[in-house]
Amino acid sequence: xxxxxxxxxxxxxxxxSEDVGWWTRLWFRAKASTFAGETDAIYNxxxxxxxxxxxxxxxLMVYWGIKxxxxxxxxxxxxxSHNTPLEIVWTVVPTILLFVxxxxxxxxxxxxxVSPVDAEVIQVxxxxxxxxxxxxxxxxxxxxxxxxxxxxPVFALPLNRPxxxxxxxxxxxxxxxxPEFRAKRDVMPNRYTTMWVQPxxxxxxxxxxxxxxxxxxxxxxxxxxxxxxxxAERAGKGYNLFxxxxxxxxxxxxxxxxxxxxEADYKDWLDYQGDTSGVPLNVLGEQLYKxxxxxxxxxxxxxxxxxxxxxxxxxxxxxxxxxxxxxxxxNYIRESILVPGAFVREGFSNQMxxxxxxxxxxxxxxxTTYIMSLNDKFKQDAQxxxxxxxAKQQGGSGSTPAx
Amino acid sequence: MxxxxxxAHPHGSHGHHDEPYYASKGSLWKTVMSWVYTVDHKKIxxxxxxxxxxxxxxxxxxxxxxxxxxxxxxxxxxxxTVTGQMFKGWTSAQGEVTSNNIYNRLFSLHGTxxxxxxxxxxxxxxxxxxxxxxxxxxxxxxxxxxxxxxxYTYLFGGAFALWALIGGGVETGWTFYTPYSSTTNWGNVxxxxxxxxxxxFSSIFTGxxxxxxxxxLRTPGMGxxxxxxxxxxxxxxxxxxxxxTPVLGITLLMIVxxxxxxxxIFDPALGGDPVLFQHFFWFYSHPAVYIMIVPAFGVVSExxxxxxxxxxxxxxxxxxxxxxxxxxxxxxWGHHLFAAETPAANAIFSALxxxxxxxxxxxxxxxxxxxxxxxxxxxxxxxxxxxxxxxFTIGGLTGPPLATLATDIHLTDTYFVVxxxxxxxxxxxxxxxxxxxxxxxxxxxGRMYNEAWGRVGxxxxxxxxxxxxxxxxxxxxxxxxxxxxxxxxxxxxMHKFSTxxxxxLGFGFVIHLLVxxxxxxxxxxxxxxxxxxxTMEWEAASPPIEHNFHREPLMTHGPYDxxxxxxxxxxxxxxxxxxxxxxxxxxx
Numbered sequence: 001x002x003x004x005x006x007x008x009x010x011x012x013x014x015x016x017s018e019d020v021g022w023w024t025r026l027w028f029r030a031k032a033s034t035f036a037g038e039t040d041a042i043y044n045x046x047x048x049x050x051x052x053x054x055x056x057x058x059x060l061m062v063y064w065g066i067k068x069x070x071x072x073x074x075x076x077x078x079x080x081s082h083n084t085p086l087e088i089v090w091t092v093v094p095t096i097l098l099f100v101x102x103x104x105x106x107x108x109x110x111x112x113x114v115s116p117v118d119a120e121v122i123q124v125x126x127x128x129x130x131x132x133x134x135x136x137x138x139x140x141x142x143x144x145x146x147x148x149x150x151x152x153p154v155f156a157l158p159l160n161r162p163x164x165x166x167x168x169x170x171x172x173x174x175x176x177x178x179p180e181f182r183a184k185r186d187v188m189p190n191r192y193t194t195m196w197v198q199p200x201x202x203x204x205x206x207x208x209x210x211x212x213x214x215x216x217x218x219x220x221x222x223x224x225x226x227x228x229x230x231x232a233e234r235a236g237k238g239y240n241l242f243x244x245x246x247x248x249x250x251x252x253x254x255x256x257x258x259x260x261x262x263e264a265d266y267k268d269w270l271d272y273q274g275d276t277s278g279v280p281l282n283v284l285g286e287q288l289y290k291x292x293x294x295x296x297x298x299x300x301x302x303x304x305x306x307x308x309x310x311x312x313x314x315x316x317x318x319x320x321x322x323x324x325x326x327x328x329x330x331n332y333i334r335e336s337i338l339v340p341g342a343f344v345r346e347g348f349s350n351q352m353x354x355x356x357x358x359x360x361x362x363x364x365x366x367x368t369t370y371i372m373s374l375n376d377k378f379k380q381d382a383q384x385x386x387x388x389x390x391a392k393q394q395g396g397s398g399s400t401p402a403x
Numbered sequence: 404m405x406x407x408x409x410x411a412h413p414h415g416s417h418g419h420h421d422e423p424y425y426a427s428k429g430s431l432w433k434t435v436m437s438w439v440y441t442v443d444h445k446k447i448x449x450x451x452x453x454x455x456x457x458x459x460x461x462x463x464x465x466x467x468x469x470x471x472x473x474x475x476x477x478x479x480x481x482x483x484t485v486t487g488q489m490f491k492g493w494t495s496a497q498g499e500v501t502s503n504n505i506y507n508r509l510f511s512l513h514g515t516x517x518x519x520x521x522x523x524x525x526x527x528x529x530x531x532x533x534x535x536x537x538x539x540x541x542x543x544x545x546x547x548x549x550x551x552x553x554x555y556t557y558l559f560g561g562a563f564a565l566w567a568l569i570g571g572g573v574e575t576g577w578t579f580y581t582p583y584s585s586t587t588n589w590g591n592v593x594x595x596x597x598x599x600x601x602x603x604f605s606s607i608f609t610g611x612x613x614x615x616x617x618x619x620l621r622t623p624g625m626g627x628x629x630x631x632x633x634x635x636x637x638x639x640x641x642x643x644x645x646x647x648t649p650v651l652g653i654t655l656l657m658i659v660x661x662x663x664x665x666x667x668i669f670d671p672a673l674g675g676d677p678v679l680f681q682h683f684f685w686f687y688s689h690p691a692v693y694i695m696i697v698p699a700f701g702v703v704s705e706x707x708x709x710x711x712x713x714x715x716x717x718x719x720x721x722x723x724x725x726x727x728x729x730x731x732x733x734x735x736w737g738h739h740l741f742a743a744e745t746p747a748a749n750a751i752f753s754a755l756x757x758x759x760x761x762x763x764x765x766x767x768x769x770x771x772x773x774x775x776x777x778x779x780x781x782x783x784x785x786x787x788x789x790x791x792x793x794x795f796t797i798g799g800l801t802g803p804p805l806a807t808l809a810t811d812i813h814l815t816d817t818y819f820v821v822x823x824x825x826x827x828x829x830x831x832x833x834x835x836x837x838x839x840x841x842x843x844x845x846x847x848x849g850r851m852y853n854e855a856w857g858r859v860g861x862x863x864x865x866x867x868x869x870x871x872x873x874x875x876x877x878x879x880x881x882x883x884x885x886x887x888x889x890x891x892x893x894x895x896x897m898h899k900f901s902t903x904x905x906x907x908l909g910f911g912f913v914i915h916l917l918v919x920x921x922x923x924x925x926x927x928x929x930x931x932x933x934x935x936x937x938t939m940e941w942e943a944a945s946p947p948i949e950h951n952f953h954r955e956p957l958m959t960h961g962p963y964d965x966x967x968x969x970x971x972x973x974x975x976x977x978x979x980x981x982x983x984x985x986x987x988x989x990x991x
Contacts, residue, residue, distance in 0.1 A: 026877070027877065027880045027881070028880055028881060028882075029881050029882065029893075035809075038809065039809050039810055039812075039813055042807060042809050042810050043804060043810050043813075043880070046803050046804050046807065046810070047804075050800035050801070050803070053796075053800060054796055054797070054800060057767065057768075057771055057792070057796055058792075058793060058796070060771055060774070060775075061771050061774060061789060061792055061793075064771075064774040064775055064776075064777070064779070065774060065779050065781070065789060068711075068774065068775070068776060068777045068778060068779050069778075069779050069780075069781060070712070070778045070779055070780045070781075071778075072977075073976065073977075073979060074778070074979065075778075075979035075980055075981040075982070076712060076713065076776060076777060076778040076965075076981055077776045077981060078776075078966050078981045078983055079713075079775055079776035079777075080716075081713075081714040081715065081716050081717070081718065081773075081963075082716070082717060086772075087717060087720065087765075090764070090765065090768045091761065091765060094760070094761060094764045095761055098757040098760055098761065098803065099757070101757070101803050101806070101807050102753060102754055102757050102806075102807065104807070104809070105753065105806075105807030105808045105809045105810060105811075106750055106753060106808050106809075107809075108808070108809025108810075109746065109749065109808030109809045109812060110746060111809075112809065112812055113746045114746075147891050148476060148477055148889040148890060148891050148892075149476075149477040149889065171582075171586075172580075172582050172583040172586070172677075173580060173582070173583070173677055173743075175742055175816060177816070177817075177882070177884060179813070179881065179882025180882075182812065182813040183812065183813075184742050184812050184813065184815065184816070185742055185812075186742045186743040188671075188677065188678070188743075189582060189671045189672075189677065190671030190675075190676060190677065193743075236891075236892070240882060240891065242882065242884045243884070244742075244815075244816035244817065244884040244885075245580070245816065246507075246575075246576050246580065246583070246885075246886040247583060248507070248574070248583060248587065249503050249504055249507065249574075250503060251503075251507070251886060251887065251888070252503060252884075252886075252887035252888045252889045252890065253503070253889060255891075349588055
């Protein structure tokens with residue numbers, strides 16, 4: 001059975017940042033926002049009221065079921081089929097308890113629904129099947145983690161400070177759910193919706209410099225607050241972001257990881273994410289491929305998905321659904337990103353949302369260069385384009401080798 | 404029917420008045436035609452019964468497959484297994500099938516088939532058709548031809564659903580949320596939605612028929628409060644069916660318009676509002692939840708009374724709470740939208756939702772109080788009645804965390820909701836339906852089933868069901884979202900446990916199926932009243948004659964007067980009457 005229950009059936013391994021008892025761990029895993037405690041308290045109140053009713057009712061059912069089981073030829077006693085005081089009691093008592101639940105639940109809900117005025121605003125864009133957070137500096141996350149066989153973005157949030165999410169969808173209805181914060185709100189295609197959280201507890205991550213201090217990345221912390229140094233142990237730490245409104249094929253892989261950072265780390269992380277100028281085009285392209293949701297539909301290994309694979313696509317000539325033909329080059333890629341419906345390749349349907357206004361010019365060039373590099377025949381060219389652009393950035397003083 | 408072939412009454416010499424309703428008409432052709440053109444409520448009910456059982460089987464297979472898919476976090480059925488290849492082949496024009504797509508179609512079809520083809524018609528159209536006229540001492544329903552039309556409408560709608568299924572199915576979920584459902588180009592959403600639209604008419608026809616039947620065709624002397632509680636429940640259900648189903652019809656038609664004519668009611672790209680759809684949809688579908696559960700309340704009331712041999716505690720409270728639930732059910736649809744709507748709307752719908760909990764709780768208290776000082780037989784129907792009370796109490800008590808706003812925000816669209824409504828829909832309605840099927844099996848077929856194996860099946864179904872769904876509450880509170888083809892590794896243990904539960908559950912149902920088939924082939928002949936029931940269907944023969952009763956039956960006792968009346972066709976030796984204590988009120 002150990003193969004079936006690798007850890008244990010109910011208990012999940014401890015998270016780095018939590019400080020909760022086994023009861024909360026069993027039911028909720030972790031607790032990490034200002035209003036999570038109240039939600040849990042209301043849940044526990046309802047739970048114990050329910051347990052009390054359930055135990056009494058089931059005890060009576062089984063006890064009477066055995067005590068009054070049928071004995072052949074024996075007449076049952078006559079017993080009342082109506083008892084006004086009893087019936088009043090069992091109507092009034094649940095009514096009072098339900099009223100308490102309603103009032104307490106409404107109060108707890110208002111705490112979730114009304115955000116503090118000083119909350120830092122993060123713009124959230126949902127689309128099939130990817131989340132994007134745009135921070136107040138304009139920065140977007142470039143960090144990745146692995147969840148359910150997908151590379152998903154990691155979003156950092158500041159500890160002990162309220163953040164407000166202003167959310168919209170590019171296509172269908174999605175829903176943003178943070179189980180550890182007990183927070184959820186639908187994301188609509190035709191209006192903005194908002195939610196807010198204030199992460200509490202301990203930070204889940206810190207930031208560390210590597211590659212001679214040139215680069216910066218998140219480093220998960222263990223329950224004692226120490227950096228986890230073993231790279232193999234680093235995946236899967238932090239909190240979860242799930243999409244909870246069914247949105248099609250990759251709904252279950254529309255995920256993100258949440259890292260809660262101390263204030264100074266958060267600022268460092270944000271500054272670093274905001275500045276992509278030092279990242280060579282082909283490297284940035286690969287990051288964007290995973291972070292902007294391209295990976296959910298386009299493979300890079302030749303496998304067919306919702307959209308065409310990018311492997312060896314550069315330089316090929318394809319027919320469209322309307323019979324036109326075109327060769328994949330810079331213009332082709334640019335048009336596909338900004339006006340996806342203009343040329344839909346034969347055998348596929350027009351599923352892709354437009355990225356007009358969502359990508360900077362350099363980001364489009366980065367993706368183009370990355371796609372170029374996926375065809376072995378053009379790999380050298382892609383490298384040269386990247387190097388040349390890097391060199392120009394640094395004032396033409398020689399090329400910087402990428403990776 | 405096999406049972407009939409085995410012990411057919413001699414034909415011709417006797418008048419057909421004494422023959423069972425399903426008796427052969429001489430030739431095979433004539434017999435088949437006697438079913439095709441029948442206006443007999445029992446035959447229509449039996450045809451419905453066969454159809455809903457087939458739908459239940461189909462939906463059950465989808466359930467087993469989707470749980471199998473969830474056995475591993477990301478590996479899927481599509482990877483290398485024979486089933487996977489089969490499902491990949493089950494494709495449509497939109498190109499290659501991803502493994503997530505297979506799961507998405509499985510859960511959508513499971514929901515659609517179970518809701519529209521199985522649960523909604525299960526108790527009202529199948530058991531209700533057979534029993535309602537018998538219970539009120541009538542010859543048939545008020546509009547027998549409308550009844551037949553309802554059956555053929557169901558078949559027609561079912562054919563649409565089947566067409567949608569074979570052509571690749573749907574992957575929108577049974578809720579068809581816009582703009583996903585109005586824009587997805589996968590599968591046969593239009594055909595499936597039209598199927599559900601047509602099935603709605605079948606439901607409305609049955610509802611109208613039952614309302615008029617209850618009002619006009621009760622046997623002389625049967626007042627409203629002499630009606631069995633199954634009749635009350637079916638009556639309350641019929642009212643919801645007639646009032647709510649048209650809204651679903653209009654809403655589904657609007658999806659078809661949206662897809663075909665691009666009308667722009669729901670799709671924001673065309674200027675519509677997707678949340679409007681959710682309001683329309685749940686304005687029907689929440690009352691529909693009570694179309695599914697209220698008939699089960701009626702069945703369980705009958706099972707408890709007969710197998711506890713006891714007047715039901717609080718008859719009027721149970722009857723009125725059915726009506727109260729039917730009325731309040733129209734005012735609570737907004738609780739499906741707590742994550743989508745604004746605080747003011749949510750506060751109102753949260754409060755109204757709590758109102759439903761009160762009559763529901765009262766019912767459970769009454770049922771359990773009925774067992775006090777009763778004479779309880781632990782047979783299969785009673786095991787199902789007690790399993791119902793166990794499951795439905797859990798299903799009911801997990802309602803308040805979802806009606807409470809602060810907790811619902813966390814729990815909505817997670818496995819907590821999945822577990823909650825399966826405890827009500829399956830643990831409640833399906834358990835009542837299977838219990839009722841055993842209870843009325845002798846009446847419908849004229850044969851007894853094997854009691855010992857019936858109990859084995861009941862215990863396995865109970866264990867399998869609770870293994871499958873109890874753990875899903877914790878999956879939900881820990882944050883596992885519903886409708887996920889893949890999941891993060893931390894949920895693996897509970898998902899595996901749940902999947903193993905479905906195997907036990909499926910095995911239990913296989914035993915029930917064998918018990919029923921064996922009963923038809925070689926079951927003991929049933930007496931007219933094998934359980935000692937007092938309601939009027941037990942006065943008729945088992946199986947009843949075509950016109951139900953030889954003459955209009957008279958009300959000589961109330962439906963639950965176990966203290967004072969010996970059940971029809973029964974001996975007082977087997978059902979001794981209690982001696983009244985001096986001064987004890989015997990008023991009804």
